[in-house]
Amino acid sequence: MGRYVARRLIYLFVVLFAVSAITFGLMHAVPGGPFDKEKALPAEIIRNLEKRYHLDEPLLNQYLRYVKEVFVPEFSTTKFSSNFEDDALFKFKIGGVYVKWMNFGPSYASRSRTVNDIFRQQLPISIQLGLMALLVAIIIGMPLGIIAALKQNTIFDYISMSVAIFGVSVPVIILGPVLIWIFAVTLKWLPATGWGSKPPYLLGFLPTSMGWNFFKYAIMPPVALGLASSAIIARLTRASLLQVVREDYVRTARAKGLQERLVITRHALKNSLIPVVTILGPMFAALVTGTFVTETVFGIPGMGKYFVISITNRDYPVIMGTILLYAVFLVIANLIVDILYAYLDPRIRYD
Amino acid sequence: MADLLTVQGLETRFRTREGMVHAVNGVSFALREGETLGIVGESGCGKSVSVLSMLRLIPTPPGKVVAGSAIYQGKDLLKMTDEEIRQIRGSQISMVFQDPMTSFNPVLTIGRQVAEPLEIHQGYNRAMAYERAAEMLNMVGIPRAKERLGDYPHQFSGGMRQRVMIAMALICTPQILIADEPTTALDVTIQAQIVELVKRLRDELGMAIIWITHDLGIIAGLADRVNVMYGGYIIEEAPVKELYTNPQHPYTIGLLNSLPRMDETDHRRLASIDGLPPVLLEKPGYCPFAPRCHLAVERCWNENPSLLRVGDQHTTACWVDPGTGRERQ
Numbered sequence: 001m002g003r004y005v006a007r008r009l010i011y012l013f014v015v016l017f018a019v020s021a022i023t024f025g026l027m028h029a030v031p032g033g034p035f036d037k038e039k040a041l042p043a044e045i046i047r048n049l050e051k052r053y054h055l056d057e058p059l060l061n062q063y064l065r066y067v068k069e070v071f072v073p074e075f076s077t078t079k080f081s082s083n084f085e086d087d088a089l090f091k092f093k094i095g096g097v098y099v100k101w102m103n104f105g106p107s108y109a110s111r112s113r114t115v116n117d118i119f120r121q122q123l124p125i126s127i128q129l130g131l132m133a134l135l136v137a138i139i140i141g142m143p144l145g146i147i148a149a150l151k152q153n154t155i156f157d158y159i160s161m162s163v164a165i166f167g168v169s170v171p172v173i174i175l176g177p178v179l180i181w182i183f184a185v186t187l188k189w190l191p192a193t194g195w196g197s198k199p200p201y202l203l204g205f206l207p208t209s210m211g212w213n214f215f216k217y218a219i220m221p222p223v224a225l226g227l228a229s230s231a232i233i234a235r236l237t238r239a240s241l242l243q244v245v246r247e248d249y250v251r252t253a254r255a256k257g258l259q260e261r262l263v264i265t266r267h268a269l270k271n272s273l274i275p276v277v278t279i280l281g282p283m284f285a286a287l288v289t290g291t292f293v294t295e296t297v298f299g300i301p302g303m304g305k306y307f308v309i310s311i312t313n314r315d316y317p318v319i320m321g322t323i324l325l326y327a328v329f330l331v332i333a334n335l336i337v338d339i340l341y342a343y344l345d346p347r348i349r350y351d
Numbered sequence: 352m353a354d355l356l357t358v359q360g361l362e363t364r365f366r367t368r369e370g371m372v373h374a375v376n377g378v379s380f381a382l383r384e385g386e387t388l389g390i391v392g393e394s395g396c397g398k399s400v401s402v403l404s405m406l407r408l409i410p411t412p413p414g415k416v417v418a419g420s421a422i423y424q425g426k427d428l429l430k431m432t433d434e435e436i437r438q439i440r441g442s443q444i445s446m447v448f449q450d451p452m453t454s455f456n457p458v459l460t461i462g463r464q465v466a467e468p469l470e471i472h473q474g475y476n477r478a479m480a481y482e483r484a485a486e487m488l489n490m491v492g493i494p495r496a497k498e499r500l501g502d503y504p505h506q507f508s509g510g511m512r513q514r515v516m517i518a519m520a521l522i523c524t525p526q527i528l529i530a531d532e533p534t535t536a537l538d539v540t541i542q543a544q545i546v547e548l549v550k551r552l553r554d555e556l557g558m559a560i561i562w563i564t565h566d567l568g569i570i571a572g573l574a575d576r577v578n579v580m581y582g583g584y585i586i587e588e589a590p591v592k593e594l595y596t597n598p599q600h601p602y603t604i605g606l607l608n609s610l611p612r613m614d615e616t617d618h619r620r621l622a623s624i625d626g627l628p629p630v631l632l633e634k635p636g637y638c639p640f641a642p643r644c645h646l647a648v649e650r651c652w653n654e655n656p657s658l659l660r661v662g663d664q665h666t667t668a669c670w671v672d673p674g675t676g677r678e679r680q
Contacts, residue, residue, distance in 0.1 A: 246410070248453040249453065249456040251408060251448070253456070253467075254440070255441060255445065255448075256440065256445070256467055256471070257438060257439070257440035257441030257442055258437075258441075258471055259471075266459070271458055345457065346457070346458060346503040346505070347457055347503070347505045
């Protein structure tokens with residue numbers, strides 16, 4: 001298993017090189033640049049800006065410079081300055097040598113922030129939101145799917161699947177304001193906007209205190225974001241369980257005289273979860289990176305908006321950083337899914 | 352010997368897109384203590400469905416047992432509460448299924464699955480049940496039984512898995528073992544081993560067996576009596592020797608003619624029965640075999656024969672005497 005994970009992590013780097021090269025090529029192929037404004041800047045200023053950010057160099061040099069900045073650690077005997085060029089996601093000191101690693105570069109759109117700042121301050125909030133939305137999706141989706149399958153073609157099935165259809169059909173941009181109107185404006189139970197965690201974060205993304213002051217902000221947004229996914233999980237769980245209860249080994253379990261409850265919990269459920277676990281990986285990646293609308297509706301300072309506005313701004317470093325991040329999430333989430341597979345199904349072994 | 356199980360007029364139907372399929376149409380038979388009853392017939396003739404109906408293992412819907420009774424120890428299996436039948440399944444009447452590849456849960460260990468009936472029916476704790484499971488596996492010829500309890504089904508070969516399946520079925524020493532084509536999915540040498548194993552266990556444990564198969568060769572060495580089924584009906588019933596030496600139904604004769612014989616010297620082509628078994632969308636008013644029968648007379652098309660006594664313990668559902676080719680008197 002250890003070797004398998006190591007191999008997959010090496011693949012991760014291959015994927016990242018491919019994704020970075022394609023993204024880099026595409027974003028430079030699109031017309032327009034970061035300094036094109038409605039009111040055009042004087043040519044002299046644009047030239048200076050491009051020189052400052054090395055945009056006047058050949059594309060290949062720019063790409064190699066980017067790869068070097070991100071992947072290759074830099075060492076120095078003197079302390080790094082706080083200039084954006086000397087910034088990095090990881091800066092530390094070992095035995096008198098200063099090390100910096102992973103500099104994702106400045107943001108062209110907001111001169112005071114770097115992409116590293118976005119990863120340090122906004123990303124943890126989006127991860128928290130995405131994780132909780134995934135949790136909501138599982139907690140609502142799986143029981144709905146199980147009930148629907150066990151009571152197939154009864155009123156329970158129809159109600160569960162109606163809730164699921166409702167969940168997919170109502171977008172966050174409707175559900176969010178409705179939730180705010182009910183729970184914040186009318187009932188005054190929860191705050192309408194904001195987020196309850198601040199840096200520093202445990203492991204880079206976990207809030208340090210998880211009391212009511214955190215959760216009162218973290219109830220409506222995960223529900224709004226996760227409901228559509230819960231509907232997908234519900235439908236998948238239902239279909240999968242319906243298939244499994246027709247399997248021969250479920251009949252064997254009944255023929256052995258097991259109580260119906262044991263037939264389902266011991267013999268059917270674990271088998272039926274395998275396809276559900278498959279979609280959790282991409283679903284998690286999509287939830288963490290698809291938070292734009294939710295964050296806007298609930299006024300959450302996450303990184304969702306950077307995904308969207310970086311494209312229109314042609315903010316090259318932010319585009320590269322967010323796309324690479326998405327790739328990392330997707331690969332790691334799928335790796336975790338594959339590890340879960342081996343746990344769920346003993347026929348799968350990676351050694 | 353006393354009757355252990357008496358099935359009377361069992362009828363099972365399945366609702367399908369084409370209409371109501373009459374899978375079992377009034378099957379009656381008795382199983383005596385310690386006896387082995389063979390049920391033979393082509394695929395889809397209702398063999399499996401009749402025994403599954405008895406244990407109420409038919410998926411409902413689409414299937415439904417619409418009539419009949421199955422009396423076991425004075426009680427009707429078909430009218431019991433779910434809880435009563437559950438306590439009989441696996442402890443007093445247990446089943447071995449056809450496909451050892453799909454009949455085990457792939458994600459649970461063999462030990463867990465074999466020991467399960469003991470935990471459920473006899474209140475064994477996990478450790479005691481595992482110990483007994485190892486003994487059972489040893490008895491059915493699994494080498495290093497104790498170590499293999501922790502293995503998963505995919506780590507066993509097909510033949511070994513069927514042995515494990517038999518161990519699992521017999522672990523509560525049931526009175527009746529129902530074997531639903533247990534050798535069909537195995538190759539011939541393994542088939543013989545499994546049959547030998549079941550014979551040995553029958554002698555040691557003394558249970559009665561219902562052995563379902565489409566292989567007349569296997570039944571010959573194993574069963575005391577044989578029921579031949581066709582189109583959801585039992586069409587001939589006889590002690591095994593009588594059936595092989597003196598078959599009375601054209602279908603049984605056809606089945607026997609389609610077997611190769613060791614004592615034949617001329618190289619004849621194996622005979623086959625023309626046509627396909629019927630899918631009955633309604634109960635036929637004629638003999639269901641008539642469309643494929645070369646002996647059919649007018650009466651066969653007008654009246655479905657019920658079982659007629661043709662010998663001491665021999666009955667058959669046919670209007671025609673195959674010896675003379677004329678209607679029976």
